[in-house]
Amino acid sequence: MNMAMQQFKAEFFKALAHPLRIRILEILADGNKSVNEIQQLAESEGSAVSQQLTVLRSKNIVTGSKEGNRVIYSLRDPMIIDLLDVAKKIFNNQLSETITILDRLNEDEK
Structure with missing residues (x-):
């Protein structure tokens, strides 16, 4: 296998290597959600959720789109599920x- 693909896979799995990121992906598997919805469902602080969403976005695992004054997050590829x-x-x-x-x-032992 080519080294670029191995590097991609390593970076991809690093991006998944956090329990809150996994929880966020599980939440988004049920459909698109706002940051507030994700926070409530994950039972986590807003800053922690935002921080982990930033990592997931930077690795193109989730996408965010503006709807009014909210950002709605979704899985970039449903195969994540x-x-x-x-x-x-x-x-x-x-x-x-x-x-x-x-x-x-x-x-x-018996």
């Missing part, structure tokens, strides 16, 4: 494997 779903499945698979290992260890 698929990516988050795959990440959740990977997490669930790893968790299931860990539970299986723990169950076996508990059985061996």
